Amino acid sequence: MSFEGIKTLLATKFGTDVIVGEETSGLQSALLINADRITDVCLELRNNPDTYFDFLSCLSGVDYGTEINRFGVVYHLASIPYKTQLTLKISTENNRDLADLPTFPSIISVYKSADWHEREAYDMLGIFFEGHPDLRRILMPDDWEGFPLRKDYKNAEYYKGIKID
Amino acid sequence: MNEALQRYTEKIANAAVEDMVLNMGPQHPSTHGVLRLELITDGEIVKEVIPHLGYLHRCFEKHAESLTYQQTIPFTDRMDYLASMNNSHAFVMGVERMMGIDKDIPKRIEYIRVLVCELNRIASHLIAIGTYGIDIGAFTPFLWCFRDREHIMGMLEWASGSRMLYNYIWVGGLFYDLPVGFEERCREFVDYFKPKMVELNQLLTDNQVFISRTANVGVLPLDVAINYGCSGPMLRGSGLKWDLRRIDGYSIYPELEFDIPVGTGLMGTVGDCWDRYKVRIDEIEQSLKMVEQCLDRLQKELKRTPEFDPRAKMPRKIIPKAQDYYVRCEGAKGELGFYFMCDGKSEIPTRVKSRGPSFSNLSVLPEISKGVMIADLIAIVGSIDFVLGEVDR
Numbered sequence: 001m002s003f004e005g006i007k008t009l010l011a012t013k014f015g016t017d018v019i020v021g022e023e024t025s026g027l028q029s030a031l032l033i034n035a036d037r038i039t040d041v042c043l044e045l046r047n048n049p050d051t052y053f054d055f056l057s058c059l060s061g062v063d064y065g066t067e068i069n070r071f072g073v074v075y076h077l078a079s080i081p082y083k084t085q086l087t088l089k090i091s092t093e094n095n096r097d098l099a100d101l102p103t104f105p106s107i108i109s110v111y112k113s114a115d116w117h118e119r120e121a122y123d124m125l126g127i128f129f130e131g132h133p134d135l136r137r138i139l140m141p142d143d144w145e146g147f148p149l150r151k152d153y154k155n156a157e158y159y160k161g162i163k164i165d
Numbered sequence: 166m167n168e169a170l171q172r173y174t175e176k177i178a179n180a181a182v183e184d185m186v187l188n189m190g191p192q193h194p195s196t197h198g199v200l201r202l203e204l205i206t207d208g209e210i211v212k213e214v215i216p217h218l219g220y221l222h223r224c225f226e227k228h229a230e231s232l233t234y235q236q237t238i239p240f241t242d243r244m245d246y247l248a249s250m251n252n253s254h255a256f257v258m259g260v261e262r263m264m265g266i267d268k269d270i271p272k273r274i275e276y277i278r279v280l281v282c283e284l285n286r287i288a289s290h291l292i293a294i295g296t297y298g299i300d301i302g303a304f305t306p307f308l309w310c311f312r313d314r315e316h317i318m319g320m321l322e323w324a325s326g327s328r329m330l331y332n333y334i335w336v337g338g339l340f341y342d343l344p345v346g347f348e349e350r351c352r353e354f355v356d357y358f359k360p361k362m363v364e365l366n367q368l369l370t371d372n373q374v375f376i377s378r379t380a381n382v383g384v385l386p387l388d389v390a391i392n393y394g395c396s397g398p399m400l401r402g403s404g405l406k407w408d409l410r411r412i413d414g415y416s417i418y419p420e421l422e423f424d425i426p427v428g429t430g431l432m433g434t435v436g437d438c439w440d441r442y443k444v445r446i447d448e449i450e451q452s453l454k455m456v457e458q459c460l461d462r463l464q465k466e467l468k469r470t471p472e473f474d475p476r477a478k479m480p481r482k483i484i485p486k487a488q489d490y491y492v493r494c495e496g497a498k499g500e501l502g503f504y505f506m507c508d509g510k511s512e513i514p515t516r517v518k519s520r521g522p523s524f525s526n527l528s529v530l531p532e533i534s535k536g537v538m539i540a541d542l543i544a545i546v547g548s549i550d551f552v553l554g555e556v557d558r
Binding site for chain 2: 023025026027028030054055056057058060062063065074076080083085087111112113115116117124132133134135136137138139140141142148149
């Protein structure tokens with residue numbers, strides 16, 4: 001199904017407010033989705049026999065920079081029977097307070113491969129996924145402070161009292 | 166303390182009372198690197214596996230955010246260090262497409278790239294097979310595989326100057342042209358290697374002990390494999406013909422003839438450890454076929470000429486237009502992807518995410534190893550063929 005077709009399909013199924021925008025200037029077009037509905041959208045795209053996006057290639061957390069204070073998640077879906085690809089994006093504003101992490105719904109109920117990718121996004125960027133059963137750090141030590149891939153991250157000087165050179 | 170971490174600590178504390186908690190790794194030889202598996206066991210039965218990653222985390226994404234594209238290529242080599250050429254090929258292809266120069270790359274360069282990638286894929290699969298044998302007690306195939314891999318390492322060292330981390334494929338070209346006489350030596354290697362594969366098959370593939378250890382063990386059903394994002398030999402072992410070299414047809418793969426081997430359940434069930442192993446054996450044969458076809462072209466119509474400059478098409482400054490781009494290609498272990506975000510002004514990307522195939526392949530391990538014996542867990546871990554450099558990045 002074409003990019004326009006997917007847009008109409010989602011609009012008729014969930015109403016027009018589910019798609020908040022689109023990016024078509026680059027080589028790959030992306031759909032900007034209402035963050036609260038992402039699980040429903042993924043479930044529909046996976047189960048609908050016309051789209052059948054059954055493979056989650058990649059899930060990336062993104063920090064859009066210190067000026068606009070925006071965090072997002074980018075999903076790259078692929079359909080094995082139709083050999084098509086689709087990019088979905090969700091984002092939200094956040095004030096970078098470590099006590100108030102940007103929060104999105106987890107899509108682990110749709111794609112199990114999101115499990116470790118969401119843990120990685122949490123570990124690296126401090127994006128919280130609601131509904132994830134085991135959102136621990138995955139690459140950094142459990143007691144690490146701060147989120148290393150955030151644009152305002154300052155390199156830690158000490159780890160457990162040991163100076164890091 | 167994070168809520169999930171608290172739950173996890175409680176679970177381990179409770180398990181230590183009723184069952185036994187066993188640490189496998191990070192220094193265990195059969196975890197292929199520094200992977201730590203925490204096993205909750207009931208006697209010999211594994212009730213649950215909890216993998217702990219990150220011992221080899223080298224901040225690839227953070228490095229990529231502070232270096233130019235060309236400077237990042239050596240870091241991609243260190244992800245899957247057993248198939249470095251495939252990594253840099255994927256990365257370079259993504260940057261070239263964003264720059265819009267992917268159609269201008271001379272055919273000779275593309276053929277050389279595919280030639281070295283396929284040689285590297287053979288080397289990677291040889292390691293997978295050899296270490297898999299050693300995991301479950303067969304020592305000889307390991308030595309044989311390393312002996313043959315050494316020839317590939319020697320050739321790639323001749324071309325690039327280093328044995329494992331090549332930095333050979335550059336954006337818009339290559340480090341150098343192939344050295345004079347490379348094609349002939351490569352052909353000698355192919356002729357030498359074909360009978361060795363027959364020997365290896367006789368020694369390991371049809372070995373009754375090996376079959377008993379791997380057939381019907383660690384069965385990965387196709388729907389589970391897709392849902393967990395498995396790719397490469399792991400997915401093909403479960404019986405799906407899915408190879409990005411054919412599906413996307415990038416580089417010059419559409420011009421090459423090759424088959425896509427899939428698991429058939431010949432010795433047991435479709436998607437068991439033996440199937441995954443067999444897919445790798447068959448892929449070596451297909452890669453040899455591709456190497457021969459590349460050599461044919463490189464020795465005939467794409468012959469080396471004195472004025473050929475592999476760096477002629479290299480852009481002086483790499484500044485792609487403002488856009489996001491996700492490139493995927495078939496690495497030695499599966500779907501290798503890079504997600505780039507560029508702002509169109511600087512030579513440094515704002516975000517690079519790498520999707521290592523081993524990362525997703527490994528994430529299925531807790532699912533398929535529920536209720537197996539500890540000895541079978543070793544067989545399952547070996548059949549996944551992950552490289553920790555790519556899992557942790």
